[in-house]
Every structure is written in structure tokens, then in C-alpha cells.
Amino acid sequence: xxxGSVLQHALDFCLPALCPACQIHSGAELCESCxxxxxxxxPPCRKCGSIISNEHxxxxxxxxxxxxxxTVSVRYAYAGPMRTLILQxxxxxxxxxxxxxxxxxxxxxxxxxxxxxxxxxxxxPGRRYGPHLASTLAKTIAQKIERPFQSCFKQLYLPAAxxxxxxxxxxxxxxxxxxxxxxxxxxxxxxxxxDLLTSGNTLQSASKCLRxxxxxxxxxxxxxxxxxxx
Ligand SMILES: [Zn+2]
Ligand SMILES: [Zn+2]
Numbered sequence: 001x002x003x004g005s006v007l008q009h010a011l012d013f014c015l016p017a018l019c020p021a022c023q024i025h026s027g028a029e030l031c032e033s034c035x036x037x038x039x040x041x042x043p044p045c046r047k048c049g050s051i052i053s054n055e056h057x058x059x060x061x062x063x064x065x066x067x068x069x070x071t072v073s074v075r076y077a078y079a080g081p082m083r084t085l086i087l088q089x090x091x092x093x094x095x096x097x098x099x100x101x102x103x104x105x106x107x108x109x110x111x112x113x114x115x116x117x118x119x120x121x122x123x124x125p126g127r128r129y130g131p132h133l134a135s136t137l138a139k140t141i142a143q144k145i146e147r148p149f150q151s152c153f154k155q156l157y158l159p160a161a162x163x164x165x166x167x168x169x170x171x172x173x174x175x176x177x178x179x180x181x182x183x184x185x186x187x188x189x190x191x192x193x194x195d196l197l198t199s200g201n202t203l204q205s206a207s208k209c210l211r212x213x214x215x216x217x218x219x220x221x222x223x224x225x226x227x228x229x230x
Pocket of ligand 1: 019020024031033034035
């Protein structure tokens with residue numbers, strides 16, 4: 001654990017608990033004001049995780065969804081307190097932020113899925129030591145829905161930042177991003193967990209890899225979506 005993280009954990013332990021997002025209001029959980037500032041994806045497109053903005057369906061994916069992904073479980077847009085919580089948990093390794101994020105998953109939808117195995121998008125190569133948000137979310141889900149967790153993927157390279165690339169290059173950027181770590185055939189229904197959903201290309205690449213090893217129905221769960229409202 002890095003010195004900064006050790007100090008942060010010591011402070012978290014000694015000081016009175018504050019809302020993990022605003023760090024103003026007291027209490028270890030997300031305060032009422034921050035809860036009210038969350039932006040729900042309502043109603044959600046279950047195919048891509050964006051908001052459905054009119055009667056013609058999803059203007060984001062045009063009802064086509066993310067290739068290879070059957071449904072997406074995500075409740076909030078990546079903005080306001082959600083953005084703060086993700087940054088606090090990823091950069092500052094704050095446990096209270098991590099716990100708050102677990103609470104904000106789309107539990108109702110996740111619990112309605114028929115899943116044999118839960119896996120996670122793995123940490124990027126060369127990532128610094130510390131809690132990995134997507135893995136923590138995946139393990140929390142596995143425990144709650146009483147299904148096994150397995151770390152299935154090895155990430156083979158560090159792709160260029162997706163937001164720096166034009167749309168037509170994004171898919172190519174993540175096309176062969178993963179390798180499956182196990183030689184055994186995978187079960188039929190798999191839930192892949194990532195922290196943040198942006199283009200969906202990472203999930204698409206993960207799905208392709210899982211299918212090559214026997215999986216048939218791939219579901220995705222994320223804690224927030226970056227382009228949910230477009
Ligand atoms: Zn707050
Ligand atoms: Zn959609």
C-alpha cells in the first residue's frame with residue numbers, strides 16, 4: 001500500500017466520518033444532498049446503458065446495443081457526486097467512496113439476471129498498486145448474488161485513450177485487448193463488471209473473448225456511464 005493510502009486510511013479511521021462525495025456532511029454514507037445530485041439514467045436502454053430520450057427508443061445505440069452484450073445494468077451518469085466518488089476511490093483509494101459506489105449499482109436489474117459466473121475487466125498493465133474498483137464491484141456482486149467470481153482476463157496492451165480517438169478507430173483500438181487466463185471452458189451465462197462505461201468497446205472485446213471460450217450470454221454491469229445523456 002502506498003504511503004499516501006496508509007495515511008488516508010489512518011485519517012479515515014481517526015476522524016469523524018464525512019460523506020464520501022462532498023466531505024462536508026457527517027455520516028459514512030452518501031449524504032441526502034449528494035444523493036439528490038446523482039443523475040439517474042431513467043428510463044434506461046438495457047442494450048447500451050444510455051437514457052431513452054424519446055418514444056423512438058434509444059438515440060444513442062438506435063436499439064442496436066453493444067455487440068455481444070445482452071443487457072447493461074447501470075443506474076447513474078458519470079457526473080456530479082458519482083464522478084467524485086469514482087475519482088476518490090480510484091485515485092485516493094478511499095474505502096468509504098468504494099463502499100458508496102457498491103450501493104449505487106443497479107441491484108434490482110443485476111439480481112434479475114441468470115448468471116453462472118461473475119468476472120471483471122482487469123486492471124491495465126502497469127497500473128499502480130491499490131484497490132481496483134471494477135474488481136471490488138465484481139466481487140461484491142458475486143457475493144451478493146451468490147455466484148462464483150473468477151478473474152478471467154489478462155489485458156495484453158494499454159490502448160490509447162478512447163476519447164482521443166475518432167469513432168471509427170475506437171473499436172480497432174480495443175479489438176484484441178484481452179486474453180482468457182483459463183484453459184477450461186467457461187459457463188454459459190457470464191456477468192462482466194467494469195467501473196465506467198464509455199463507448200462499450202472494452203465490453204465488446206471482452207465479450208468476444210468469452211464467447212471464444214464457450215460463454216453464450218454475456219451481461220454487463222457498471223456503476224456509471226459517461227455518455228448516458230447524449
Ligand atoms: Zn455529500
Ligand atoms: Zn441504447
